[in-house]
Amino acid sequence: MRHRIIGSLVALLLLVPWQVAQAIELWSSKSGDRYYIFDAALKWTSLVSHAPKDLLLFPERWSGTTLWRGRMTVGAQPVPWINFRLAYEQRTRNVSQQSGSAGSGFLLPTTRAPYRISQLDAKLAEVGNTFSYRHEVDRAFAAFHSGDLELTVGRQPIGWGRGLFFGAVDIFAPFSPLESDREWRRGVDAVRSSLPLSDLISLETLAVMDKSLESSAFAARLQGYVGDIDGEVMIGKRADDYFSAVTTSLPMLGAELHGEVALFRTADGAGLGRNDTVIKGVVGGSYGLNASGQFLIAAEYHYSGFGVNDITQAQFQLQNPRLQARFERGDSQILGRHAAAFQLSYGVGGAAPLGLSWIFSPEDRSGVITPSTRWLFSDNVTLIGQLYVAHGSHPVNGRITSEYGATPTGGLIQISFYY
Numbered sequence: 001m002r003h004r005i006i007g008s009l010v011a012l013l014l015l016v017p018w019q020v021a022q023a024i025e026l027w028s029s030k031s032g033d034r035y036y037i038f039d040a041a042l043k044w045t046s047l048v049s050h051a052p053k054d055l056l057l058f059p060e061r062w063s064g065t066t067l068w069r070g071r072m073t074v075g076a077q078p079v080p081w082i083n084f085r086l087a088y089e090q091r092t093r094n095v096s097q098q099s100g101s102a103g104s105g106f107l108l109p110t111t112r113a114p115y116r117i118s119q120l121d122a123k124l125a126e127v128g129n130t131f132s133y134r135h136e137v138d139r140a141f142a143a144f145h146s147g148d149l150e151l152t153v154g155r156q157p158i159g160w161g162r163g164l165f166f167g168a169v170d171i172f173a174p175f176s177p178l179e180s181d182r183e184w185r186r187g188v189d190a191v192r193s194s195l196p197l198s199d200l201i202s203l204e205t206l207a208v209m210d211k212s213l214e215s216s217a218f219a220a221r222l223q224g225y226v227g228d229i230d231g232e233v234m235i236g237k238r239a240d241d242y243f244s245a246v247t248t249s250l251p252m253l254g255a256e257l258h259g260e261v262a263l264f265r266t267a268d269g270a271g272l273g274r275n276d277t278v279i280k281g282v283v284g285g286s287y288g289l290n291a292s293g294q295f296l297i298a299a300e301y302h303y304s305g306f307g308v309n310d311i312t313q314a315q316f317q318l319q320n321p322r323l324q325a326r327f328e329r330g331d332s333q334i335l336g337r338h339a340a341a342f343q344l345s346y347g348v349g350g351a352a353p354l355g356l357s358w359i360f361s362p363e364d365r366s367g368v369i370t371p372s373t374r375w376l377f378s379d380n381v382t383l384i385g386q387l388y389v390a391h392g393s394h395p396v397n398g399r400i401t402s403e404y405g406a407t408p409t410g411g412l413i414q415i416s417f418y419y
Contacts, residue, residue: 024419033080042417043069045181047106049410052390056398057406066094067107071184073139081146085156087139087187090124093132105178106388106412114329115172115188115208115217116155138187152192157185158208160221160234161282162249162258165341165359166302166333168280169234169245169262172208172217174330177341177359178368180386180412200225206236215239234262241266255287264305278305280332284341298343306332311364312401336403338362359404366392366402384414 028035045067051058069091077083093110112119121136141154161170165177173186190208197203201224208217219236231248245262261281284300306326308314314335318324326332340362347353353374360367372386392405400406 033077035075035077037073037075039073039075040419041069041071043067043071043181043414045069045107045412045414047410047412049388049408051408052394052406054395054398054406057395058408060096062096063408064096065107066092068092069108071138081144083143085139085141085143087137087184088135089138090133090135092134095130097130105176105407106180106410108179108181109176111328113173113186113188115190115210117189117209117211120155138184140187148196150194152190152194155187155189156192157187158190158192158206159185160232160247161260162247163260163282163300163302164284164286164298164343165300165357166282166304166339168260168282168302168304169232169247171238171243171262171330174333177333177339178370178388178407180384181414183416210239219243238264252285255285257283257285259283280304280306294347296343296345298341298345300341302334302339302341304332304334304337304339307334307337309337311336311361311403312399314400315398334361334403335400336361336363339403361392361403364392364402364405366390366404366407368404368407380418382416382418384412384416386412388412 024038026036026038028037045065047065047067049063049065051061051063053061069089071087071089073085073087075083075085091108113121119136120140121134123132123134125131125133137155139155139157141152141156143150143152158172159170159174160172161167163170167174172188172190175182175185188208189210190206192204192206194202194204201222204221204223206217206219206221208219210216217236217238219234219238221232221234223232224230229248229250231246234243234245234247236243242265243262245260247258247260249256249258251257259282261279264278264280266276266278281303282300284298286296286298289295289297308317318327327335338361339359341357341359343355343357345353345355355370355372355374357370357372358367359370367390369389369391370386371389372384374385375383377383388407388410390404390407390409393402395401395406
């Protein structure tokens with residue numbers, strides 16, 4: 001099995017350079033306030049994983065996954081006060097037989113995207129559980145400008161918060177902390193307005209739509225600056241939850257510090273207790289180790305009240321459909337309640353940065369260490385290599401015993417082509 005996976009990886013590496021995507025700037029005015037563009041990108045990702053020894057969770061310890069993503073974006077601003085974006089994606093996913101969920105947290109998720117009236121994500125072909133070919137409309141919005149007011153309507157990316165690894169207020173389509181490709185956040189169907197109230201304060205309002213009004217989200221965010229300190233205050237309603245939140249970032253002793261905290265008032269009994277107040281928080285910072293900024297160290301701590309108290313009981317608690325729906329929606333990016341992360345990065349002129357990150361649970365001392373490197377061959381071609389080295393208490397008879405102990409150890413290669 002291992003030799004077949006490695007042989008396929010080498011064969012695909014040889015084929016990739018002949019699959020370069022094309023892109024064209026169709027037209028732009030001399031002033032730049034009117035344009036028509038077409039961008040394209042192609043990504044090939046291959047992941048080889050070695051799972052812990054537990055036949056109930058991982059029938060095959062060695063597994064391989066290959067993911068192709070072809071993405072086309074059309075943009076137009078026919079007049080200065082309105083612009084359009086449409087992003088269409090096709091992707092294939094090929095996984096080895098009986099791989100279970102090995103390595104799934106490192107790649108683009110296969111679950112339905114949250115907050116969409118219609119997914120516009122459908123299969124074109126499928127072979128059992130090993131091969132799928134899908135296409136999706138991931139962006140489709142129009143942005144209107146009138147004076148200082150900006151109104152954006154349609155499928156669009158929305159990311160809130162200051163967290164580098166985790167998020168307390170990133171509630172619409174958050175990335176997994178271990179997800180390797182964060183270039184394109186999944187689009188949500190929304191109506192968003194932004195209006196400056198003064199030189200230092202602005203107001204944003206959101207209506208993020210799901211299949212029904214009861215499961216949709218409505219929120220407002222006030223942003224402002226005082227000297228070198230900036231902050232945000234947020235309030236809103238998300239499905240049955242009412243929430244409020246604050247975030248801030250500021251410089252201190254040469255470091256950049258950030259923090260965010262959110263309070264959710266829940267009433268759905270999803271393993272959280274009735275009429276319960278749930279807290280999520282993130283605190284962290286980054287510091288350049290030399291004047292040129294080539295060495296950068298970052299650290300972050302995250303608490304999620306939506307996580308489970310006892311990680312060994314997580315699989316039983318997730319049988320609750322409402323709690324399961326919360327995790328699929330991204331209410332908690334971690335399974336337990338506590339997580340922390342460290343990262344050290346080094347960049348040589350931005351051409352070949354090196355990185356080493358460690359995400360772990362302070363409660364059970366499990367974690368994932370990820371060394372990585374990125375080569376920028378040109379403005380058009382990028383190669384990324386990553387290793388995932390998991391540690392912690394392994395699962396026993398299909399039962400998870402630690403936050404990251406069931407995470408497979410693996411290696412990932414990704415080649416991206418742009419114009």
